Each structure stands twice: as structure tokens, then as C-alpha cells.
Amino acid sequence: MKVINARLRHQAELFTVHIENGSFVSIEEQTERLSAHSSEFDANENLLCAPFVEPHIHLDAALTAGEPEWNNSGTLFEGIERWSQRKSMLNEADIRQRALSTIELLVQNGVQAIRTHTDTTDPTLIGVRTLCALRDELKDKIDLQVVAFPQDGMLSYPNGLKLMEEALEIGADVVGGIPHFEYTRELGEQSVKKIIELAKKYDRLIDVHCDEIDDPNSRFLEFLACEALFHDMGEKVTASHTTAMHSYDNAYCSKLFRLLKNSGINFISCPTESIHLQGRFDSYPKRRGVTRVKELREADINVCLGQDSIFDPWYSLGNGKLLRTLDFAMHICQMMGYKDYASALDMITDNSAKALCLNNYGIKVGHPANFILLEGFDDYSVLRKQGEVLLSVRRGEIIVERKPAQVISKPWISTL
Structure with a gap:
């Protein structure tokens, strides 16, 4: 050719x-x-x-909006409730059909590598089993990474830690977590330590749903970055969402950014979903609720963009077009200067490939x-x-x- x-x-x-x-x-x-x-x-x-890289999506939940009920409040936590209802309907054929349809949509829009978070707070682990099998079947056609993601908490969900380890035994590529959703701060910190421990034991990457909340006191990011730094794992660690950073004061962030830079961890923002889900407790002024993408870029910290959801309980839109996500991000994060535009595609190509540790990209x-x-x-x-x-x-x-x-x-x- x-x-x-x-x-x-x-x-x-x-x-x-x-x-x-x-x-x-x-x-x-x-x-x-x-x-x-x-x-x-x-x-x-x-x-x-x-090629475009989709670094953060939930293929096991894609195309399930309204099944069995719609998320009428539009909130993150009602989305989790609706997904809990939908989980009882999961089976291999259901997940395969929806995942393949969504992968095809992404491929038609230039994506050739995908990282999908897959719920491990399901005793059958049918999502993990099905998506790991699909990954192996499609390995010559697309790069697919499966994250073992404890949607309802690794330590707060019954047998959550055991299920996480079983998911890694099945073959999940990445250890996930959600420390801000654990019942207590102490459990959240323990979960981060367990994530690091499991990643080292199984030689896996890490991608944590971290501080996906408006609470300015939710500060698991500093804990995750510190653990990554002390264990010299920064390049293999990703913090997804980190929307609480939008609510942190600048004095704290000036200190935090020094740690983030030294740790070498990666960031993924999902701007269309974050601006929809966050700021729900505000009247006016109303926060955007998206992490500090512009400031992370300016600090030369690796940050990339994902769609997160396509027609699921958390986000009922989505069309597989990362260029749309990038367009939203440039507006939402006020990155509208020409210098911002000049390297905009990095956030859906090179930066994402770096976060996924893709070789020969x-x-x-x-x-x-x-x-x-x-x-x-x-x-x-x-x-x-x-x-x-x-x-x-x-x-x-x-x-x-x-x-x-x-x-x-x-x-x-x-x-x-």
C-alpha cells in the first residue's frame, strides 16, 4: 500500500x-x-x-439505558442504582451483542484501541469473562484492555476483594477501584493499597475511578499518587475522572500538582459525562465538575479524554465519536486559544496510548x-x-x- x-x-x-x-x-x-x-x-x-484510542468506556453497560428503568434524576448515584437493577439481566449473549455493536461503532469512528471497565461486583463475573474472551477473539483486529472494576466498592461489597482477585485470575488486564465510593475514608485508603498490591502481584496496570464527586474533601488522588510514587509505578497508574479537583482550592492544588508531576501518573477525563453528572447539588453558581484538564496539560502531566458511556444508565447519549468528546472538552475546559488547538488531537491519540502503555503506537x-x-x-x-x-x-x-x-x-x- x-x-x-x-x-x-x-x-x-x-x-x-x-x-x-x-x-x-x-x-x-x-x-x-x-x-x-x-x-x-x-x-x-x-x-x-x-488511530484514536478510547481510554475509558464501559462496554458491559453500553446500550442499556432505560433497561429496566431510566435514570430520571440524571445523577451518578441513581445511575449506579439502575445498573444494579440491570445486572440481574446480564448473560453472555447479551453482553457480547452490545459490546460488539459498540466496538463496531467505535471502529467506524477511527478507534483502534479500547480500555473497558467491567464490573466485578457481580458474583458471576459474567462481564469480565465475556469481555476477556472477546479481547482474545478480536486481538488481531483491535487492542482491547479489560479493567476489573468494583462498581459498588472493592471492600464495601460482600466478597468484593475475592471477586477482584478472581477477575484478575480470569485475565483482566488492569486493576480498577473506586475509593471514594467505599463506605469510609479508611476503607477507601485500604482499597488503594490493595489495588497497588494486586497490580504488583499479577503484573497489571492500574486505572482507578478516583474522586468522581463534587466533594472538595474527597482527596484519594493524593493517596493514589503517593502510593504510585513510593512503589515507582507511576507510568502504569491512571486516575480517571478526578472531578473533585474542580472543587479543590488553588492553594491545595498548588501543592497537589507537585506530587502529581513527581508521581508520573496519567489522567483520563470524560468531559461530556462529568459535566452532566457533576454539580447536581449546586443551584447557582453551578460548578462544571470536570477535572483541571487545561492545568494538567500546562503542567506537562499526561491527560487524555474518554467517552465513558454510550447510551447507558449514566449517560443516555453518545455516538462513538471522540472528535465530539474533544470538541466538548475544548469548550468546557476553556482551552480555546490557538496554542490549545495546535496539539488538541494528542488528548485522543498519543496521550491515551501512553496511558494504556501501548507499544509501537x-x-x-x-x-x-x-x-x-x-x-x-x-x-x-x-x-x-x-x-x-x-x-x-x-x-x-x-x-x-x-x-x-x-x-x-x-x-x-x-x-x-
């Missing part, structure tokens, strides 16, 4: 990209625009980009030929246009291809 007239991120020139045996073999700068032969793919000066000679083609010539134009993913290639094979939308009717204003 040969792609010509391609733009690459942060480069002004056009490039020709050669692919053989599923890998990038050369990336050559062009001196002029080329005419395509039948064996070549013409990028038409659109942006060739590393990116457009580089010798790497697997995984890439997407986006409408636009740089991060800013892609973000502004919010166009479709025109092409998705995995190991040199086209898995998605579409043409840019075209206006068929004749423009009428210019004729007046």
Missing part, C-alpha cells in the same frame, strides 16, 4: 507513506503534489494521524501500519470541521473507508 499527498501532524509538507507486510517502511517528504496511480491511495492533503518507520485519515490538514482544522474519519487502516489493511460529505444542491446565496 502507498499513500500519497498526505499531511502529517505538525508538518507543513506533503508526504508519501509506504507500507509493506503490515508495517511502515518509509515516510518521504514530497516536493510537489503528486497524481495518483491506480495502486496508490490519494490522501488529498488530508491529515494522516495515529504512532506513524513511524518499523511500526505496525495503523493509522486514520481525517478531514483537515492539522489539529485545528480537523477539530473545527468535525468531519468523518475518511480512512482507517490496521496493519496495512483498510478497515473503514468513506468519502467526504458533498453538497449536491447548487449553492444559492452566491446566485442572488
Whole structure:
């Protein structure tokens, strides 16, 4: 395969990209625009980009909104109640069908790697078993990581710790947690220590739902970062949500950021879901309830964006488009300066790949030929246009291809 007239991120020139045996073999700068032969793919000066990475989603819960009841208050905690109702209806066929439909939706929108949180507070662990099996079946088609996630608390749920360890024995790739949802502060801290202990025992990554609450006194993030630092595990540790950070005062955050930077941990924000779920106890002024994405970026701390939910008890919308999530984040987090735009795609590509510890990710000679083609010539134009993913290639094979939308009717204003 040969792609010509391609733009690459942060480069002004056009490039020709050669692919053989599923890998990038050369990336050559062009001196002029080329005419395509039948064996070549013409990028038409659109942006060739590393694939999108979905770092935080719940495939076991996807496409279940309204089953058996809707989350009428729209709150996080009613969402947890509604999911508790839905769990009794789970079976392998149900989870497979919904997970595959959601994965296909993500793939059609340029995603080639996914991290899914899967509930372990279910004595059958059917979600973990099913998604681990799907991961293995789809390993040649998509990178899928399964997080063992104790939705109702690792230590507050009956046999929660035993179920967590069983999930890791089954094969979950990542140890999850939810310390702010444990019954007490002490149990929350104990759960973080257990997460670290299990990750070391089973040689797994860590991704914790951390301080997903408006409470400014919820400060498990500092505890998680400190444990990661002391155990030298920062690169393998991710703090998801951290929405309480939006309620922390600046004096505390100035101290906290020093620890976060030194720890080397990663952050995932889910802005569309957080702005919907948080701030529910406020009248006005009303908090956005999204973590400090802009400040984390400015501090050179790795932060990326996920969708979290697609049509489930916590979020009844969602369409699989990470460009939509990025667009929301830029607005919500007030990252609307040109310098913010210039590297915006990092938060749904490179930064996410770093958080997931993906190997050989990116457009580089010798790497697997995984890439997407986006409408636009740089991060800013892609973000502004919010166009479709025109092409998705995995190991040199086209898995998605579409043409840019075209206006068929004749423009009428210019004729007046």
C-alpha cells in the first residue's frame, strides 16, 4: 500500500507513506503534489494521524439505558442504582451483542484501541469473562484492555476483594477501584493499597475511578499518587475522572500538582459525562465538575479524554465519536486559544496510548501500519470541521473507508 499527498501532524509538507507486510517502511517528504496511480491511495492533503484510542468506556453497560428503568434524576448515584437493577439481566449473549455493536461503532469512528471497565461486583463475573474472551477473539483486529472494576466498592461489597482477585485470575488486564465510593475514608485508603498490591502481584496496570464527586474533601488522588510514587509505578497508574479537583482550592492544588508531576501518573477525563453528572447539588453558581484538564496539560502531566458511556444508565447519549468528546472538552475546559488547538488531537491519540502503555503506537518507520485519515490538514482544522474519519487502516489493511460529505444542491446565496 502507498499513500500519497498526505499531511502529517505538525508538518507543513506533503508526504508519501509506504507500507509493506503490515508495517511502515518509509515516510518521504514530497516536493510537489503528486497524481495518483491506480495502486496508490490519494490522501488529498488530508491529515494522516495515529488511530484514536478510547481510554475509558464501559462496554458491559453500553446500550442499556432505560433497561429496566431510566435514570430520571440524571445523577451518578441513581445511575449506579439502575445498573444494579440491570445486572440481574446480564448473560453472555447479551453482553457480547452490545459490546460488539459498540466496538463496531467505535471502529467506524477511527478507534483502534479500547480500555473497558467491567464490573466485578457481580458474583458471576459474567462481564469480565465475556469481555476477556472477546479481547482474545478480536486481538488481531483491535487492542482491547479489560479493567476489573468494583462498581459498588472493592471492600464495601460482600466478597468484593475475592471477586477482584478472581477477575484478575480470569485475565483482566488492569486493576480498577473506586475509593471514594467505599463506605469510609479508611476503607477507601485500604482499597488503594490493595489495588497497588494486586497490580504488583499479577503484573497489571492500574486505572482507578478516583474522586468522581463534587466533594472538595474527597482527596484519594493524593493517596493514589503517593502510593504510585513510593512503589515507582507511576507510568502504569491512571486516575480517571478526578472531578473533585474542580472543587479543590488553588492553594491545595498548588501543592497537589507537585506530587502529581513527581508521581508520573496519567489522567483520563470524560468531559461530556462529568459535566452532566457533576454539580447536581449546586443551584447557582453551578460548578462544571470536570477535572483541571487545561492545568494538567500546562503542567506537562499526561491527560487524555474518554467517552465513558454510550447510551447507558449514566449517560443516555453518545455516538462513538471522540472528535465530539474533544470538541466538548475544548469548550468546557476553556482551552480555546490557538496554542490549545495546535496539539488538541494528542488528548485522543498519543496521550491515551501512553496511558494504556501501548507499544509501537504512532506513524513511524518499523511500526505496525495503523493509522486514520481525517478531514483537515492539522489539529485545528480537523477539530473545527468535525468531519468523518475518511480512512482507517490496521496493519496495512483498510478497515473503514468513506468519502467526504458533498453538497449536491447548487449553492444559492452566491446566485442572488
